[in-house]
Amino acid sequence: MKFGPTRGNILLIFEHFLKDFGLVLLLLFVTIWKGPQIVLANLQFVALVFINPISVLVKYLFTKYSIDEEKMRIDSGLFVKKTMEIPLKAITTVDLSQNLLFQIFKVYKIKADNSSQTNDTAKQAEVIMALKKEEAFYVKDLLESKGDLKEQEQIEKQSDEILQPIITCTASDFVLLGILQSKLLYIITTFSAVFGGGTYIFSILFEEVDTSAMIEKIMNLFSPVVGIAILVLMVYILGVVSSAIVTVFRYFNYTVKNREDALIVEFGLFTKKSYTLKKEKISGVTIKQSILMRVFGYCSVEVFIIGYGDSSEGNNKELSILYPISKLAQVNYILDEILPEMSFERKYHKSEKTSLRYFFFCARMFFAIGIILGVSIVILIGSVNTYMFAILGASFAFLIFTMISVYLEYLNAGIYANTKVVSIRSGILAKKMTFVKTGKIESISQKTNTWKKRKGFTTIKLGFLAPLRVSNIRARNVSNKQFEEVNGILIL
Amino acid sequence: MEYEKLDEKAILSWRIRRIISFFVILITVVAGLLILNNTELDNNYRNYIYIATGLLLLYKLIGIILYPIIEYKQWRYAITEDKVEIRHGIFFITTTVIPIIRVQHITISRGPIYRKLGLSAVKIFLASGSFEIEGLRENIANTISENLKSRVMERLNKE
Numbered sequence: 001m002k003f004g005p006t007r008g009n010i011l012l013i014f015e016h017f018l019k020d021f022g023l024v025l026l027l028l029f030v031t032i033w034k035g036p037q038i039v040l041a042n043l044q045f046v047a048l049v050f051i052n053p054i055s056v057l058v059k060y061l062f063t064k065y066s067i068d069e070e071k072m073r074i075d076s077g078l079f080v081k082k083t084m085e086i087p088l089k090a091i092t093t094v095d096l097s098q099n100l101l102f103q104i105f106k107v108y109k110i111k112a113d114n115s116s117q118t119n120d121t122a123k124q125a126e127v128i129m130a131l132k133k134e135e136a137f138y139v140k141d142l143l144e145s146k147g148d149l150k151e152q153e154q155i156e157k158q159s160d161e162i163l164q165p166i167i168t169c170t171a172s173d174f175v176l177l178g179i180l181q182s183k184l185l186y187i188i189t190t191f192s193a194v195f196g197g198g199t200y201i202f203s204i205l206f207e208e209v210d211t212s213a214m215i216e217k218i219m220n221l222f223s224p225v226v227g228i229a230i231l232v233l234m235v236y237i238l239g240v241v242s243s244a245i246v247t248v249f250r251y252f253n254y255t256v257k258n259r260e261d262a263l264i265v266e267f268g269l270f271t272k273k274s275y276t277l278k279k280e281k282i283s284g285v286t287i288k289q290s291i292l293m294r295v296f297g298y299c300s301v302e303v304f305i306i307g308y309g310d311s312s313e314g315n316n317k318e319l320s321i322l323y324p325i326s327k328l329a330q331v332n333y334i335l336d337e338i339l340p341e342m343s344f345e346r347k348y349h350k351s352e353k354t355s356l357r358y359f360f361f362c363a364r365m366f367f368a369i370g371i372i373l374g375v376s377i378v379i380l381i382g383s384v385n386t387y388m389f390a391i392l393g394a395s396f397a398f399l400i401f402t403m404i405s406v407y408l409e410y411l412n413a414g415i416y417a418n419t420k421v422v423s424i425r426s427g428i429l430a431k432k433m434t435f436v437k438t439g440k441i442e443s444i445s446q447k448t449n450t451w452k453k454r455k456g457f458t459t460i461k462l463g464f465l466a467p468l469r470v471s472n473i474r475a476r477n478v479s480n481k482q483f484e485e486v487n488g489i490l491i492l
Numbered sequence: 493m494e495y496e497k498l499d500e501k502a503i504l505s506w507r508i509r510r511i512i513s514f515f516v517i518l519i520t521v522v523a524g525l526l527i528l529n530n531t532e533l534d535n536n537y538r539n540y541i542y543i544a545t546g547l548l549l550l551y552k553l554i555g556i557i558l559y560p561i562i563e564y565k566q567w568r569y570a571i572t573e574d575k576v577e578i579r580h581g582i583f584f585i586t587t588t589v590i591p592i593i594r595v596q597h598i599t600i601s602r603g604p605i606y607r608k609l610g611l612s613a614v615k616i617f618l619a620s621g622s623f624e625i626e627g628l629r630e631n632i633a634n635t636i637s638e639n640l641k642s643r644v645m646e647r648l649n650k651e
Contacts, residue, residue, distance in 0.1 A: 196538070446586070448585055449583055487589050
């Protein structure tokens, strides 16, 4: 046995402090503010507050980790005992991270991911433990070594002397990324936080103030059109600012080092993270451009590897970023440098002109037509008023936007394949170019109907090892020849 | 490449599955209509809801008779030296090609309907997902499974 059996450091139970202990803190706050009577009167609810802290403590106490030359073993369970063994060769990424609490006590969280995490056993196969600094680095080396610690130490020793960051990003890069990337998620989150949670907390803290009357009073200051315009602008600015702040804090001091066998990604201000991405386990990369990025010639790069970019902190999904933001030419140069085994040509076979009609057979077009039909039926039944005609007009505008989006999707669709890489291009306003190593493709599917097949068109989907959210990449309505081409290369 | 077809009993098995799902929908719809009758709704809207529900049930009924036949005609599979090819679908035909070297493991499953009809389904697992060849006679399923297993073992021994 080279390490363990051990439970690791007890700080692990505070990993998701706010999620697991937030309600306990809130209870403490309420007790101090409103007095213990309110707590004693609601004891049945108070008991619920302790469910999460007790469950994480039990999980910690009844889980033990050990590592030998070939495998990692995890024994867990209070009533049902479970033993899981993961061969070291199956481990794809090992990452170290520290939140503020961990930084104070010099403890690192280690997360090891393996290939089986693409299927439904995902969460069960995830390994997370907390260890003191020396132990953490020793375990990281052990997990990366595939059993041969000496060889791994040699690689790291040689590399550490010459290893300089190949990609670095400053706060200004992330502010730019925050401004240029899609804001929809942040806008929705900010809007619901400000207007949902905000007014609720306000009403609790200041019981004597009637919040709805206050909002009505503010809204009465403006005409409806100006009021809505101000509201939309406010929410957009809030979205941009919150997106930029979150991105800057999360990816603070972002660097990528190019080691012989792996890419080492490090970042974080409050929670410091270090990922070691084994090059042989990388399935592919994707180059993304939002509409604003396309206008200014910028792009960002994400990498496909199990274990990187599939964790989340609160409501914010962590992305598998490799190059947060840069000019396209610089990205091409760096990709050739760090992943030379992949070819990043751009000789796409575009969708043919005659395939355009098939792009219109999509859910959003049916949805738009459905709305128009629905509104028309309501008008025909007898609800003829200006309000219904305004809705009908808006529905036609929505249909026109949908048609434009479909046409843009047709323009962006494309695929090419060679013995090194298969690449799919897709997108509407934002564009995405995905490159998957040919050797990492596990299956290829084509979906077509009788009419489309007769005309020689099909939709191609690649199956490859990647976190679930990125593995569903399709080239829509491309020539059937492309399917045969990829098929031929795949079986070689 | 020569494609194999499924056992004809597959049609009956799909039909039974569709009948079960039809009755589940029917119970839900009847419950929904009973609730609807107790609400105050404009008669015009009520009629449209009845028409929509009737059309849905009719579609499902036609599906029980027609779709299993179409599905059977479309279902094909082929296993060669280096790949497994599966083709299926009703309106949209999906063709999947799996290189045998990517197969991780194989399972044979028999649900209650399949057991009654003497059928089996072979599920092929890859690291990135799984694919199924359904409606096979038990002996054919066993042969396919053994064949694929031996290829997987060959690959593992080479590694």
